[in-house]
Amino acid sequence: MAGDLQVLNALDVAKTQWYHFTAVIIAGMGFFTDAYDLFCISLVTKLLGRIYYHVDGAPKPGSLPPNVAAAVNGVALCGTLAGQLFFGWLGDKLGRKKVYGLTLMLMVICSVASGLSFGHEPKSVMATLCFFRFWLGFGIGGDYPLSATIMSEYANKKTRGAFIAAVFAMQGFGILSGGVFAIIISSAFNFWFSAPPYAVDPAASTVPQADFVWRIILMVGALPALMTYYWRMKMPETARYTALVAKDVGRANKDMAKVLDTEIEEQKPAAAAEEEEIIARSRQQQQQQGYGLFSREFIRRHGTHLLGTTTTWFLLDIAFYSQNLFQKDIFSAVGWIPPPQTMNAIQEVYRIARAQTLIAMVSTVPGYWFTVVLIDVIGRFAIQLIGFFFMTVFMFALAIPYDHWKQSGNRIWFVVLYALTFFFANFGPNATTFVVPAEIFPARVRSTCHGISAASGKLGAIVGAFGFLYLAQDRDKAKADAGYPAGIGVRNSLIVLGFVNLLGLLFTFLVPESKGKSLEEMSGEQEEDDSSAAASNNDNRTVPVTVA
Secondary structure, eight states: OTTTOHHHHHHHHOOOOHHHHHHHHHHHHHHHHHHHHHHTHHHHHHHHHHHHSOOTTOSSOOOOOHHHHHHHHHHHHHHHHHHHHHHHHHHHHHOHHHHHHHHHHHHHHHHHHHHTOOOSSHHHHHHHHHHHHHHHHHHHHHHHHHHHHHHHHHSOTTTHHHHHHHHHHHHHHHHHHHHHHHHHHHHHHHHHSOOOOTTTOGGGSSOTTHHHHHHHHHHTTHHHHHHHHHHHHHSOOOHHIIIIISOOHHHHHHHHHHHTTOOEEESSOOOHHHHHHHHHHHHHHHHHHOOOTTSHHHHHHHHHHHHHHHHHHHHHHHHHHHHHHTHHHHHHHTTSSOOGGGSOHHHHHHHHHHHHHHHIIIIIHHHHHHHHHHHHHHOHHHHHHHHHHHHHHHHHHHHTTHHHHHSGGGHHHHHHHHHHHHHHHHTTHHHHHHHGGGTSSOGGGHHHHHHHHHHHHHHHHHHHHHHHHHHTSOGGGOOGGGTOOOOOHHHHHHHHHHHHHHHHHHHGGGSOOOTTOOHHHHHTHHHHHHHHHHHTTTOOOOOOEEEO
């Protein structure tokens, strides 16, 4: 049926129209919010340590205990993993649109609630913060498979990769906006509620108003999601889901004609009885050709592909989230961010935000948009290989002469090489691992398989977030008084990440190229329908439509 449905052919060859760009913005604002919410926590974790774990008379500012730091940084990732699996499955069962708004409202509510974390003791504040950030991550997780699937099913086959990548590229603007907003807030609070550096006056280095800084930064993440909610609810279900899964071809025609501003007319309207017969036949064909997730037939057709998408996303996110969540620690280790004793608490937020904003501006955001421009030119496979290769090269270039980079005259070159790892992550596997799972699996399990692939990535992010926190501790300078174990040091941690990227390059060879091919061709649905048609004595008919 997929091969004969002209509504799907019309989608594949449709010219790029205004609605394509509208869909990018509507879906992309979810990823803008996702990135803001996931990564803004790295801007304020040191501030949380100063506010809630400062000990009067201590020689250094307070810091989060290792278990608390791991929980604060990683709990949202745990929620994201759960949300990707749950909403990915639900998107195939109920439809993409029916659960699309739910993920957004969950993000709005939990962003605000995270900033309102309550309690009289540090433990209660951190516990409520972690609780709300878990459910925030749960909503964020749902956005991954739904947004990717919706965009892939709306786009034409020539520019599909660019549009899916553009949705994901909104992450870059979310990361950048988080840093810019933190700079603005910290500058304003430092101006109105200034405090001397810690070394001058320990008691005054963290003014009471600093508690509002992290709360405001976390709560602002609700605004872009809230502004997008209405337009998400106005989006119709995708024509591919309606036609291939819900088996309502008439509705698919009407929805596509409305959103793509294309008139679709029936050549000769079939009688009601004949139309029911056609739909009944197509359902019977689906039952004959359909196979469940993880069935033998699925493993035979798509098992290698699913292994490729899950392993590459897992390995990529170990490195990517380690780099993003712990930029501040790496920059402090090489001396680019001054010691905390030389700054008050709000000044430290400003310095961290400025460093992360610079990295986002010169490498993260450009990397995303290089992918958007080139993905339908050179293909997904080539971009992923290029990205993993150069991430490996630059990680080793940072790690092997690490002591050389720590010298004051060489720090700027460390930052340049470090920025290049972000560029090639985004002009590389961070974008392509999101795009490809939305293109290569059948419509009936597309959202689920994307959710599984994305959840594998978040498992890698959890490994990176929790593992790097401990591994990066210098062996000879372990924070024994705070409970930190001796790690292998930043240098050896970067070497480990280099080998992780090398593995990602090797597993890329399990992933097929989908450039220029229709979704039905990539997923095998065209082949399935051809087989079913032959088995039905070549009498497979559909409601004829034409594109005016």
